[in-house]
Amino acid sequence: MSNSIKWQSPSNIALVKYWGKRDKQIPTNASISFTLKNCHTTTELIYESKETTADYDINVFLEDELKESFKPKIISFFDNISHKVSFLKQYKFTIKTSNSFPHSSGIASSASGMSALALCICSMEEQLTDKKFNKADFLKRASMLSRLGSGSACRSLYPGLASWGKHEAIPGSSDEYATPFTDAHPIFKDFQDTILLVDQGQKEVSSTVGHSLMNGHPFAANRFQEANKNLSIIKDILKNGNLQDFTKLVEQEALMLHAMMMTSDPYFLLFKPNTLQIINKIWEYRNQNNTNFVITLDAGANVHFLYPKSEATEAMTLINNELIAFCENNAYISDEVGSGPIQLA
Ligand code: DP6
Numbered sequence: 363m364s365n366s367i368k369w370q371s372p373s374n375i376a377l378v379k380y381w382g383k384r385d386k387q388i389p390t391n392a393s394i395s396f397t398l399k400n401c402h403t404t405t406e407l408i409y410e411s412k413e414t415t416a417d418y419d420i421n422v423f424l425e426d427e428l429k430e431s432f433k434p435k436i437i438s439f440f441d442n443i444s445h446k447v448s449f450l451k452q453y454k455f456t457i458k459t460s461n462s463f464p465h466s467s468g469i470a471s472s473a474s475g476m477s478a479l480a481l482c483i484c485s486m487e488e489q490l491t492d493k494k495f496n497k498a499d500f501l502k503r504a505s506m507l508s509r510l511g512s513g514s515a516c517r518s519l520y521p522g523l524a525s526w527g528k529h530e531a532i533p534g535s536s537d538e539y540a541t542p543f544t545d546a547h548p549i550f551k552d553f554q555d556t557i558l559l560v561d562q563g564q565k566e567v568s569s570t571v572g573h574s575l576m577n578g579h580p581f582a583a584n585r586f587q588e589a590n591k592n593l594s595i596i597k598d599i600l601k602n603g604n605l606q607d608f609t610k611l612v613e614q615e616a617l618m619l620h621a622m623m624m625t626s627d628p629y630f631l632l633f634k635p636n637t638l639q640i641i642n643k644i645w646e647y648r649n650q651n652n653t654n655f656v657i658t659l660d661a662g663a664n665v666h667f668l669y670p671k672s673e674a675t676e677a678m679t680l681i682n683n684e685l686i687a688f689c690e691n692n693a694y695i696s697d698e699v700g701s702g703p704i705q706l707a
Pocket of ligand 1 (some may be wrong): 370375376378379380384387393470511512513515569570573619653659660
């Protein structure tokens with residue numbers, strides 16, 4: 363007899379970036395992100411008990427297609443959580459997953475994918491033991507397990523904003539799981555994020571490799587210090603809603619992230635010429651029109667164009683008139699701050 367569990371979990375975009383880790387997915391600095399709404403992964407976990415417990419038995423399907431290439435990442439996730447979840451070798455798993463965004467969009471699916479899978483595992487624990495966690499403990503556990511799959515995934519569990527990493531200014535913060543940031547000014551509750559898809563191909567350097575290049579990086583100690591300082595500062599900005607300060611801090615963080623990549627050994631560049639074209643166009647428009655347009659980047663060439671909802675019409679006009687020309691196949695994804703994962707029937 364088989365049982366099934368299904369969760370939908372969103373992606374997130376960091377405002378203060380996680381870049382560098384040690385030990386078992388422990389971040390070298392604290393980070394904070396907006397949880398997104400429209401970019402999400404839906405994962406169904408079907409499980410049935412099996413006779414032998416020597417090894418994992420996993421089949422993964424992406425959009426109904428068997429994906430052998432996804433298996434190693436899931437096996438390594440199961441290995442990473444095996445000290446916390448003891449039953450994984452006792453069941454045969456079928457994992458059916460799909461993303462709301464095109465697989466080849468250059469949008470990382472690890473945050474949404476790993477958080478959706480971790481939520482399924484936590485629900486499975488509840489089903490097996492007949493024990494119900496309270497909601498906060500359930501999400502904390504799902505966040506902790508997600509982190510062991512992909513660091514940034516642990517922030518996707520919460521609505522609005524979530525921070526991850528022990529930090530003196532954030533009570534209850536931990537290196538092992540994210541915590542919700544609930545004091546945000548209303549302006550941030552429906553902040554918009556249009557993701558301008560400059561390059562929809564596979565990333566040339568994975569985040570995992572990028573993180574490892576922070577070991578022995580000449581600027582590592584300063585970077586970690588700056589990031590932690592920025593987290594203290596953004597905490598106040600997120601409370602008081604000062605968009606000028608928000609813009610400066612978020613853009614500095616994005617550029618500092620890429621500066622770390624450019625000064626690693628070996629060094630690498632994830633910017634593309636069109637990334638810079640878009641950034642310059644947005645800055646030019648902002649300077650001329652006094653808008654609160656903000657750019658940020660993750661570890662790739664796509665530009666996350668952030669703006670308050672009240673400026674959406676103006677932003678969309680700029681996107682359609684000037685920015686889509688620099689996007690691959692004119693493609694972009696309209697997203698905004700979202701309300702976290704949901705369990706599906
Ligand atoms: C630049 O979470 O993808 O997006 O822990 O190795 O899976 P792993 O890395 P990942 O790194 C994300 C890096 C980032 C910044 C951020 O999201 O904070």
